[in-house]
Amino acid sequence: MSMFDGFRFRSVTSPIHQMDPRAKFIYVCVLFAVAVTFNQLIPLVVLFIIQIPFVLIANVQKEWIRSMKGSGMFAVIIFFMNLLSLYFYGGYGSFTAVVERSLAMTVRFIVLVESFSIFFLTTSPDLLGLALEQSRVPYELCFAFITAVRFVPVLAEEAQGIMDAQKARGLELEGGKFIKRIRNYIPILIPLIVNAIRRSLELAETMESRAWGATKNRTNLYVLKPGRKDYYLISSAFLILAVSVYALTYIQFPSLTQMLGI
Numbered sequence: 001m002s003m004f005d006g007f008r009f010r011s012v013t014s015p016i017h018q019m020d021p022r023a024k025f026i027y028v029c030v031l032f033a034v035a036v037t038f039n040q041l042i043p044l045v046v047l048f049i050i051q052i053p054f055v056l057i058a059n060v061q062k063e064w065i066r067s068m069k070g071s072g073m074f075a076v077i078i079f080f081m082n083l084l085s086l087y088f089y090g091g092y093g094s095f096t097a098v099v100e101r102s103l104a105m106t107v108r109f110i111v112l113v114e115s116f117s118i119f120f121l122t123t124s125p126d127l128l129g130l131a132l133e134q135s136r137v138p139y140e141l142c143f144a145f146i147t148a149v150r151f152v153p154v155l156a157e158e159a160q161g162i163m164d165a166q167k168a169r170g171l172e173l174e175g176g177k178f179i180k181r182i183r184n185y186i187p188i189l190i191p192l193i194v195n196a197i198r199r200s201l202e203l204a205e206t207m208e209s210r211a212w213g214a215t216k217n218r219t220n221l222y223v224l225k226p227g228r229k230d231y232y233l234i235s236s237a238f239l240i241l242a243v244s245v246y247a248l249t250y251i252q253f254p255s256l257t258q259m260l261g262i
Contacts, residue, residue, distance in 0.1 A: 007067070007120040008153040015229060016058035016122045021131040023230035024119055030237040031115045034244040035108050040253045041100055043244070044107040050240075051114055060121045067117040071110065079106040100255060125149050131224055139218060147203070155196060162191050 011017075016024075031047060038044055055064045082102040092098045129146040133139055166187050167173065173184050247253075 007117055007149075008063075009124055010060055010063055010121050011124070012059050012122075014058045014122070016054055016118075017124075018229075019122075019233060020224055020226045020230040021123045021128045022135065022224070023226060023233045024123060025131070026234050027237040028115050028119045030241050032112060034240060035111045035115075037244065037248060038108075039101070039104055040255075041104040041107060042253045043247065044104055044111055047111045048107060048114060051111075051118060054118050058118065058122045060118070063121055064114070064117060067113060068110070071113045075106050075110055078109050079103065082106070097255065120149065127222075127224070130220060130222060133218075133220070134224055140213075151199070155192065158195060159188065159192050162188050 031051070035044060035047055038047075055061055079102050082105045083098060086092060086098045086101055087095070090098060090101070092101070125146050128149070129142045132142040132145065163173065171184060171187060173181065173188075
């Protein structure tokens with residue numbers, strides 16, 4: 001569950017935290033589009049590296065490393081699934097090309113996790129909801145999205161607590177065959193679903209007691225205004241997009257076979 005810790009907001013004073021959520025969201029969307037566009041290993045590695053300074057400036061290294069470690073299991077699964085499917089059905093000439101393409105798909109997944117982890121670590125859910133509301137997004141959708149963002153890490157932490165409690169009672173989660181290990185997670189899912197339903201009912205009662213939706217003309221204490229740093233970030237995002245389009249059109253990246261001289 002450490003992967004979800006990298007998507008929980010950390011209140012730290014840094015230039016990245018003080019940026020407008022809309023600017024950071026545009027930057028993340030551009031990185032998402034660029035990462036999905038490229039299939040080569042080298043540009044995806046470059047996308048991974050250029051985001052590391054944001055982690056250092058935001059001072060969220062520990063949480064970011066935990067999210068990277070938590071996504072390691074999924075990265076391994078993605079690598080081997082691509083390796084098997086491309087080896088038997090991809091039509092590649094050599095096994096090295098299959099490994100390179102599988103690595104590229106794995107690095108793409110890591111880049112996506114990295115970018116969204118930085119975004120949620122440095123963006124307050126309250127400011128994110130305010131940014132969406134000021135962007136003319138209906139408040140009902142804003143509330144649903146922010147509620148999901150808030151409750152996913154909470155449910156992940158709750159699931160970890162249930163797993164620890166069941167292990168203390170002698171439940172084996174890692175032993176046995178694959179089907180047996182899936183069945184062992186049933187005592188984890190049932191209490192988690194019950195607690196999620198109970199939490200949703202409490203949230204519904206709270207919303208009703210506070211007359212949620214009684215007025216459509218909502219007011220806010222704060223008003224977000226983009227600053228110079230926000231415009232710099234948006235400009236750098238579109239610069240990355242332009243460079244990526246140019247590289248995708250005119251640059252032929254060397255393969256892993258060519259780099260290693262195989």
